[in-house]
Amino acid sequence: MAEIEVKNLANEVVGKLELSDAVFKAEFNQPLIWEAVKHYNDSLRAGTASTKVRGEVSGSGKKLWRQKGTGRARVGSIRSPLWRHGGTVHGPKPRDYSYRFPRKKLRGAMRSALSAKLNENALTVVDAIAIDNPKTKEFKTMLESMGFTGKVLVVDSHENRNLDLSSRNLPKVKLVSGSCVNIYDVVNSNTLLFSKESILQLQEVLSR
Numbered sequence: 001m002a003e004i005e006v007k008n009l010a011n012e013v014v015g016k017l018e019l020s021d022a023v024f025k026a027e028f029n030q031p032l033i034w035e036a037v038k039h040y041n042d043s044l045r046a047g048t049a050s051t052k053v054r055g056e057v058s059g060s061g062k063k064l065w066r067q068k069g070t071g072r073a074r075v076g077s078i079r080s081p082l083w084r085h086g087g088t089v090h091g092p093k094p095r096d097y098s099y100r101f102p103r104k105k106l107r108g109a110m111r112s113a114l115s116a117k118l119n120e121n122a123l124t125v126v127d128a129i130a131i132d133n134p135k136t137k138e139f140k141t142m143l144e145s146m147g148f149t150g151k152v153l154v155v156d157s158h159e160n161r162n163l164d165l166s167s168r169n170l171p172k173v174k175l176v177s178g179s180c181v182n183i184y185d186v187v188n189s190n191t192l193l194f195s196k197e198s199i200l201q202l203q204e205v206l207s208r
Contacts, residue, residue, distance in 0.1 A: 002118065006196045008126050008194055011146045014127055017196060024118050026111040035110035036183040039101040051091030054079045059086075106183065109207050113186045114206075123192045124148075125199055129156045134165035141172070145194075150190030155181055157198040178202055 002024040012060040059078040067074050081089045112125065117123045129141065143152060153165060157178040167175045174185060178198035186192065194202075 004118065004123070004125055005145070006127055008127055009129070010143055017125055017199075018208055019118075019199070020203055023111050023203050024115050026108070026115040028116050029108065029112045032105060032109045033113055033183065033187060036041030036101065036106055037187055039099070039106075040182055040184045042083075043098040045097040047095045047097050049092040050094050051088040053089075053091070054081055057085065057087050107208070109183050110181075110186065111206055113183060114192075114202075117186065117192055122190065123194070125194050125196055127196050129154065129160065129163055129193070130197045131160060131162040131166050134162045136166050136169045139163075139166035140170060146193075148191050148193065151182075151188060152191050153189035153191060154193045155198045155202070156194075156195045157201055175181050179205075 002019040002021055004017050004019060005013045006017050008014050030094045044170070054077070056078050061077050061079070064075050064078060065072065075083075077151055081088045114123070152174070154163075154173060154175045156163060156175070159177070164175060167173045172187070176182075176185065178195075178201040181202055
């Protein structure tokens with residue numbers, strides 16, 4: 001069984017937690033993680049880009065000059081894609097970029113990413129993330145005292161208004177619930193901070 005220390009918010013070890021080898025000792029699979037991250041990013045794309053073809057741009061359809069005898073190139077419309085302000089050829093149109101991604105592959109990618117974070121000592125578990133006062137400065141100081149640098153993903157199962165208020169003004173800190181952890185946030189964060197309950201909740205989901 002994979003084992004990790006459980007700390008308190010004062011960075012003191014208060015116990016140990018055994019984690020499932022199936023989840024936290026998975027083989028690192030970079031292509032699978034890349035696929036899962038791409039799927040997540042594609043699902044967020046608005047897909048609202050739109051260009052006009054020659055039939056949609058404004059302008060007369062009248063032939064500008066006669067076909068022969070002028071010495072100039074023949075042209076049929078001012079809306080030709082060859083002309084400035086003309087239509088666009090094969091330009092983007094509104095579309096849905098999302099697609100179905102197998103659930104087994106997604107969970108496999110999550111297991112691989114979490115295992116890599118654990119191997120890099122970039123995953124910390126605390127007994128509880130209890131914040132008594134909504135103070136951003138105090139929360140930032142607490143994270144720094146625990147050695148967190150760069151982007152931090154904080155995962156807590158309980159809805160804590162004080163924790164939300166304390167973390168939301170920190171640009172490199174993101175707070176999510178245990179049921180809302182996604183592959184992009186895991187990969188994009190330098191360190192992960194889990195409450196004991198939230199990591200067990202996530203482990204149960206990924207063990208299926």
